[in-house]
Amino acid sequence: MALLKVKFNQKKRVKLAQGLWLLNWLSVLAGIIVFSLGLFLKIELRKRSDVMNNSESHFVPNSLIGMGALACVFNSLAGKICYDALDAAKYAKWKPWLQPYLLVCVLFHVGLLLVALCCFLAQGSLEGTLADGLKSGMKYYRDTDTPGRCFMKKTIDLLQIEFKCCGNNGFRDWFEIQWISNRYLDFSSKEVKDRIKSNVDGRYLVDGVPFSCCNPSSPRPCIQHQLTNNSAHYSYDHQTEELNLWVRGCRAALLSYYGSLMNSMGAAMLLVWLLEVAVTVGLRYLHTALEGMPGPEEDPACEAESEGWLLEKSVSETWKAFLQRVRQLAQGNQVEAQGGGEADQAPGAG
Structure with a gap:
C-alpha cells in the first residue's frame, strides 16, 4: 500500500508544479546565501590563520561552499523540471531521469544535515586549534x-x-x-x-x-x-x-566569536535542509501524480484525476526491498569475480 497517498486533479497538479517552481528558485537563493556564508567564514578564519595550528578548521567553510554550489545546481535543475512538468512533450525527456534524480536529492539532504551538525560540533576541535x-x-x-x-x-x-x-x-x-x-x-x-x-x-x-x-x-x-x-x-x-x-x-x-558564527550558520543550514526536504517531497508527489495519469490517447486534455504518494509501499516494505536489491548486487559482483577467476585459470589447465 502506498504511503501518504494524495489525489490530484488538473488544477492541483498545476498549483503543485507552480509552487514547486517558486520554492526551487527560493532554494537557489538559499544556496547562494549558504555559499556566501561559507566564503565569509573561510575569509574570517584565514584572517587569523597565523594563530591557528592547522587547516582542520576550514572543513566547515569548505563544506558550506560546496553544499551551497550543489544546492544552486540541483534546484535550478528541479525548477526546470517543474516548469516542464505539465507539458507532456517536454516532460517526456525528464521522465527516465526523475527516479535517479530523487535518490541523489536524498543523498544531498543527508550531506546537508551532516554539514549542519558539523557547524555545531566543530567548536571542540576549533578550541584545540586556537589554543x-x-x-x-x-x-x-x-x-x-x-x-x-x-x-x-x-x-x-x-x-x-x-x-x-x-x-x-x-x-x-x-x-x-x-x-x-x-x-x-x-x-x-x-x-x-x-x-x-x-x-x-x-x-x-x-x-x-x-x-x-x-x-x-x-x-x-x-x-x-x-x-x-x-x-x-x-x-x-x-x-x-x-x-x-x-x-x-x-x-x-575567538572561540566565542567563531562559535556564534558557526551556530548561526548551523541554524541557517537546518532551515535550508527543511526547505530542500519540502521541495523533494513535493517533487516526488508531482512525479508520482504524473506517472499515474492515463495516456494522451485516453485523456487528451490531461484533466483526469491521479494519485500521488511519497513511497510506493510502506516504510518497512521499502526498506526490505532496498536491502534485497543490495544483496542481489553483492551476489552478482561475487559471481562475476568467481567467473573471472575461472577464466584466468582455464588457459593454464590446458
Missing part, C-alpha cells in the same frame, strides 16, 4: 627581525585590541614567555643579567604584558610592567585592578 596556535604565535611575538615571523607582533597586538583580550587563557600567559626581543635589552645591566641567569632556559621573563592588553576604560594610565608588584605603583593592588588589563583570554574570545 596551540595562540601559544605558538605568542612565542614568536618578539621575533620582529626574523623573516617569516616579523608580522607576528602586529598580528597579536591587533588581535588583542580587536577582541579585547590578553594572552591565551589570560594576561599571566605573558609572564611565562620572553616577549621582549634581545635587541631591546641592555645586557650590560645587572637586572637584565640576573633575570636571564635566574631562568633555566636563559630567557628574559618579566611580570609585564604588551601594550595591546591595556583596557582603555581604565580610569588610570595603563600599568603593563611589574604587574604583581604593588609597591612599584601608587595606590595599586594587582588583585583588584580588574579594569587595568583585559581579563579574558584570546582563546575564549
Whole structure:
C-alpha cells in the first residue's frame, strides 16, 4: 500500500508544479546565501590563520561552499523540471531521469544535515586549534627581525585590541614567555643579567604584558610592567585592578566569536535542509501524480484525476526491498569475480 497517498486533479497538479517552481528558485537563493556564508567564514578564519595550528578548521567553510554550489545546481535543475512538468512533450525527456534524480536529492539532504551538525560540533576541535596556535604565535611575538615571523607582533597586538583580550587563557600567559626581543635589552645591566641567569632556559621573563592588553576604560594610565608588584605603583593592588588589563583570554574570545558564527550558520543550514526536504517531497508527489495519469490517447486534455504518494509501499516494505536489491548486487559482483577467476585459470589447465 502506498504511503501518504494524495489525489490530484488538473488544477492541483498545476498549483503543485507552480509552487514547486517558486520554492526551487527560493532554494537557489538559499544556496547562494549558504555559499556566501561559507566564503565569509573561510575569509574570517584565514584572517587569523597565523594563530591557528592547522587547516582542520576550514572543513566547515569548505563544506558550506560546496553544499551551497550543489544546492544552486540541483534546484535550478528541479525548477526546470517543474516548469516542464505539465507539458507532456517536454516532460517526456525528464521522465527516465526523475527516479535517479530523487535518490541523489536524498543523498544531498543527508550531506546537508551532516554539514549542519558539523557547524555545531566543530567548536571542540576549533578550541584545540586556537589554543596551540595562540601559544605558538605568542612565542614568536618578539621575533620582529626574523623573516617569516616579523608580522607576528602586529598580528597579536591587533588581535588583542580587536577582541579585547590578553594572552591565551589570560594576561599571566605573558609572564611565562620572553616577549621582549634581545635587541631591546641592555645586557650590560645587572637586572637584565640576573633575570636571564635566574631562568633555566636563559630567557628574559618579566611580570609585564604588551601594550595591546591595556583596557582603555581604565580610569588610570595603563600599568603593563611589574604587574604583581604593588609597591612599584601608587595606590595599586594587582588583585583588584580588574579594569587595568583585559581579563579574558584570546582563546575564549575567538572561540566565542567563531562559535556564534558557526551556530548561526548551523541554524541557517537546518532551515535550508527543511526547505530542500519540502521541495523533494513535493517533487516526488508531482512525479508520482504524473506517472499515474492515463495516456494522451485516453485523456487528451490531461484533466483526469491521479494519485500521488511519497513511497510506493510502506516504510518497512521499502526498506526490505532496498536491502534485497543490495544483496542481489553483492551476489552478482561475487559471481562475476568467481567467473573471472575461472577464466584466468582455464588457459593454464590446458
